[in-house]
Amino acid sequence: MISNVKTTNDLAFKIRDLNLHYGDFHALKDIDIDIPRHKVTALIGPSGCGKSTFLRTLDRMQDTVEGAKVEGEILFDGEDIYSKECDVTDLRKKVGMVFQRPNPFPKTIYENLVYGPKVHGITDKKRLDEIVERTLKEVALWDETKDRLHTSALGMSGGQQQRLCIARCLAVEPEVILMDEPTSALDPVATAKIEGLLHDLSGKYTVVIVTHNMQQAGRVSDQTAFFLLGELLEVNSTEKIFSAPDNKKTEEYISGRFG
Amino acid sequence: MYTREKVIEKLIFICAAVSVAAVALITIFIFAQGMPAIQRTGLLKFIFGTDWSPTNGSYGILPLIAGSMAVTIGALIIGIPTGLGCAVFLSEVLDKKQAGFFRSAIELLAGIPSVVYGFFGLAVIVPMIRAVANVFSPDAGATGLSVLAGAIILAIMILPTIVSISVNSIDAVPVTYREASYALGADRRETITKVVLPAARSGIFSSIVLGMGRAIGETMAVLLITGNVAVVPHGIFSPAATMTGTIAMEMSYATAEHQQALFAIGIVLFVIIVILNGAAQAVMKKFGGEAA
Amino acid sequence: MTESVKKRQSGIRPVTETSLKGRKAPRKEAHEKAFFGMIWAVAGLTLAVLFLILGFILVKGVPHITWTFLSKEPEALGAEGGIFSVIVGTLAVTVLAVLISTPIGVAGAVYFSEYSKGGRIIKIIRFFTEVLAGIPSIIFGLFGFAFFVVYMQMGWSVIAGALTLTLMILPTIVRTTEEALKTVPMSYREGSLSLGATKWYTIKKVVLPCCKGGILTGVILGVGRAIGETAALMLTIGGSLNIPTSLFSSTRTIALHLYMLASEGISDDKTYACAALLIMIVLLINTAANRIGRNISK
Numbered sequence: 001m002i003s004n005v006k007t008t009n010d011l012a013f014k015i016r017d018l019n020l021h022y023g024d025f026h027a028l029k030d031i032d033i034d035i036p037r038h039k040v041t042a043l044i045g046p047s048g049c050g051k052s053t054f055l056r057t058l059d060r061m062q063d064t065v066e067g068a069k070v071e072g073e074i075l076f077d078g079e080d081i082y083s084k085e086c087d088v089t090d091l092r093k094k095v096g097m098v099f100q101r102p103n104p105f106p107k108t109i110y111e112n113l114v115y116g117p118k119v120h121g122i123t124d125k126k127r128l129d130e131i132v133e134r135t136l137k138e139v140a141l142w143d144e145t146k147d148r149l150h151t152s153a154l155g156m157s158g159g160q161q162q163r164l165c166i167a168r169c170l171a172v173e174p175e176v177i178l179m180d181e182p183t184s185a186l187d188p189v190a191t192a193k194i195e196g197l198l199h200d201l202s203g204k205y206t207v208v209i210v211t212h213n214m215q216q217a218g219r220v221s222d223q224t225a226f227f228l229l230g231e232l233l234e235v236n237s238t239e240k241i242f243s244a245p246d247n248k249k250t251e252e253y254i255s256g257r258f259g
Numbered sequence: 260m261y262t263r264e265k266v267i268e269k270l271i272f273i274c275a276a277v278s279v280a281a282v283a284l285i286t287i288f289i290f291a292q293g294m295p296a297i298q299r300t301g302l303l304k305f306i307f308g309t310d311w312s313p314t315n316g317s318y319g320i321l322p323l324i325a326g327s328m329a330v331t332i333g334a335l336i337i338g339i340p341t342g343l344g345c346a347v348f349l350s351e352v353l354d355k356k357q358a359g360f361f362r363s364a365i366e367l368l369a370g371i372p373s374v375v376y377g378f379f380g381l382a383v384i385v386p387m388i389r390a391v392a393n394v395f396s397p398d399a400g401a402t403g404l405s406v407l408a409g410a411i412i413l414a415i416m417i418l419p420t421i422v423s424i425s426v427n428s429i430d431a432v433p434v435t436y437r438e439a440s441y442a443l444g445a446d447r448r449e450t451i452t453k454v455v456l457p458a459a460r461s462g463i464f465s466s467i468v469l470g471m472g473r474a475i476g477e478t479m480a481v482l483l484i485t486g487n488v489a490v491v492p493h494g495i496f497s498p499a500a501t502m503t504g505t506i507a508m509e510m511s512y513a514t515a516e517h518q519q520a521l522f523a524i525g526i527v528l529f530v531i532i533v534i535l536n537g538a539a540q541a542v543m544k545k546f547g548g549e550a551a
Numbered sequence: 552m553t554e555s556v557k558k559r560q561s562g563i564r565p566v567t568e569t570s571l572k573g574r575k576a577p578r579k580e581a582h583e584k585a586f587f588g589m590i591w592a593v594a595g596l597t598l599a600v601l602f603l604i605l606g607f608i609l610v611k612g613v614p615h616i617t618w619t620f621l622s623k624e625p626e627a628l629g630a631e632g633g634i635f636s637v638i639v640g641t642l643a644v645t646v647l648a649v650l651i652s653t654p655i656g657v658a659g660a661v662y663f664s665e666y667s668k669g670g671r672i673i674k675i676i677r678f679f680t681e682v683l684a685g686i687p688s689i690i691f692g693l694f695g696f697a698f699f700v701v702y703m704q705m706g707w708s709v710i711a712g713a714l715t716l717t718l719m720i721l722p723t724i725v726r727t728t729e730e731a732l733k734t735v736p737m738s739y740r741e742g743s744l745s746l747g748a749t750k751w752y753t754i755k756k757v758v759l760p761c762c763k764g765g766i767l768t769g770v771i772l773g774v775g776r777a778i779g780e781t782a783a784l785m786l787t788i789g790g791s792l793n794i795p796t797s798l799f800s801s802t803r804t805i806a807l808h809l810y811m812l813a814s815e816g817i818s819d820d821k822t823y824a825c826a827a828l829l830i831m832i833v834l835l836i837n838t839a840a841n842r843i844g845r846n847i848s849k
Contacts, residue, residue: 061744064741169746476686
């Protein structure tokens with residue numbers, strides 16, 4: 001089930017025969033998918049179908065789960081991320097993640113943003129200040145926060161916190177941004193702001209976004225993948241999925257017959 | 260980068276394992292120092308011998324075991340009803356805010372150092388007992404340094420243990436049991452005594468066992484108020500010597516052989532405590548709930 | 552739980568009132584009154600004892616806690632002068648014990664919470680930590696003597712006492728730190744890892760800073776235990792009334808000094824003063840620990 005994309009250079013991720021077990025439970029079954037560079041790929045499907053699980057294999061966050069066993073091949077920039085040579089902290093620098101619930105650290109806005117760069121060795125204050133300003137501007141938070149960079153991040157609204165988390169993610173200059181239902185905990189206004197952000201981001205970054213909200217998938221993505229019970233049933237251009245999907249189950253889900 | 264992480268993980272593991280190393284070392288050293296004395300005297304003669312006079316080379320610790328048991332049992336006789344009463348008071352009678360205050364008071368009792376308890380016992384309880392004892396048997400020459408003094412002070416000291424663990428157990432009894440009892444027409448007293456307390460009995464039992472462990476292991480208080488006479492006590496006004504007090508007192512002037520005998524007392528004490536604590540933990544784990 | 556039951560209880564009319572024409576009711580009521588009367592009596596007695604102990608010692612002791620008492624050195628075995636050297640000894644032993652046990656205890660708790668994968672090894676270590684917490688102080692004293700004083704040839708000294716105390720307060724620090732670690736949300740750790748930080752970096756920079764309050768509470772509780780400890784130190788620090796000049800000097804703590812004064816019957820005044828001082832320190836520590844504990848759960 002490979003979408004019509006060309007050479008490896010255009011692919012951020014190439015996934016083949018991916019299987020994941022939590023103990024005895026077979027959570028992901030024989031997933032094959034390509035994630036094209038600098039495009040937005042949406043992952044949709046009913047609750048518990050494995051889309052978040054799949055997302056978390058891409059930056060090896062599944063490593064943190066007890067008893068999770070991954071088999072198959074996930075190539076990022078042509079290299080297998082589960083091989084022994086792969087440096088997971090370097091992988092996560094290049095592949096960033098934004099979570100469902102905003103999770104800024106209980107530190108100041110400034111400290112949240114410079115945390116990532118510091119981890120990867122940047123200590124020069126001038127550079128750090130530049131990073132803070134650049135990323136806050138990228139997420140349209142600069143004007144709202146420039147006078148209170150050294151106040152606690154927890155004092156911001158939910159929508160602001162999530163944009164801060166995106167900025168924090170951008171601060172390490174990733175190539176890919178993984179988003180796990182980033183707006184499901186936010187109100188419609190904040191959601192709209194973040195969707196607008198996605199448009200701007202997709203030119204520079206590869207985005208993979210899990211979403212429960214089909215209208216959102218239709219609005220923001222170039223390619224959409226439909227998951228059901230741990231299997232990838234269909235992946236195609238968003239236009240095709242939402243107008244004339246190949247798979248019957250895809251059609252049923254999209255038209256709201258289940259899920 | 261990864262080796263650094265691995266090294267740190269190993270170091271942290273070593274810190275976690277310190278407690279294992281400590282218990283192992285403690286066991287080894289206590290046994291190593293004490294076994295020669297037990298071997299010299301013979302285990303049965305050591306434990307059941309009634310003559311503790313190190314100056315004569317005689318090392319029978321029955322009087323000490325009897326002394327420890329006497330004050331401990333006395334402490335339990337006083338402490339269990341009092342402790343349970345306070346526990347019931349805390350969970351059934353008081354509302355949340357009042358309970359907070361009473362709890363703080365109990366915690367305060369728990370925080371007073373044992374030597375302060377001993378001093379208080381010496382300054383206040385002992386003279387009182389002397390007065391009472393002289394009323395009953397004026398010729399006995401009682402000093403007030405006695406089993407009774409030890410029992411009273413130890414009871415106060417183990418009260419917080421019994422109260423806090425029992426309260427947890429009582430609180431854990433499901434509301435449904437109480438409701439069923441009330442629905443059948445029982446009043447609060449009957450519900451508490453016939454339904455709640457029996458349901459909480461395993462936690463209460465553990466609290467008693469743990470309190471017993473604390474009483475047997477207590478040193479400074481008994482050292483100051485029981486008289487330290489190594490004879491099996493024959494009444495509550497008699498002086499006595501506990502295992503702990505004897506070790507503490509005689510260690511400073513003991514010769515090599517005597518010292519080993521003191522370590523041997525330590526072995527007996529250690530074994531008793533480990534068994535008691537182990538029993539309490541086992542009962543807790545089997546019936547749920549945590550030790551305070 | 553109790554409140555809702557009590558509310559309901561007030562609405563229930565005992566069956567006995569109507570059906571048995573009041574025959575059983577008075578007796579039952581008498582029993583109930585007696586029962587709760589006893590409960591109140593017992594609770595009252597307990598409070599009375601608490602106030603008696605505190606009051607008696609504070610009233611008789613505080614007047615003798617003078618500046619001279621605190622700043623002069625003891626003379627005539629403590630019958631005269633003050634307790635300055637004893638205070639120094641107490642600080643030395645306690646501070647040292649805390650300095651050694653805190654990093655070890657925190658690291659141990661970190662292992663339990665962040666690195667271990669459950670399983671047998673952890674269960675064994677936890678079991679031994681519980682055993683350690685239950686060992687009576689005189690046994691620690693015997694061990695401290697046999698191991699630190701004799702085997703390690705430290706002699707009766709500040710360091711021997713401090714190391715013995717370290718083992719005694721270690722379980723407290725491990726326990727409170729673990730409680731604090733549990734309250735840190737997983738999402739903080741995930742956020743940090745997803746940015747490319749290593750596990751240890753995450754613990755150092757994100758998780759532990761959240762636990763400062765909890766760790767502090769544990770340390771304070773440990774200090775409280777250390778200051779009240781006598782039996783273990785009796786066998787390890789020697790009891791000298793001179794100001795300790797090195798780690799290997801013999802010394803005395805306030806609690807030990809109190810024991811010496813009380814058992815030898817030296818100077819009532821000074822003994823009460825010592826006892827009062829100890830109680831005041833303990834009260835202070837209790838309040839501090841509670842304050843901090845409440846601040847964390849805000």
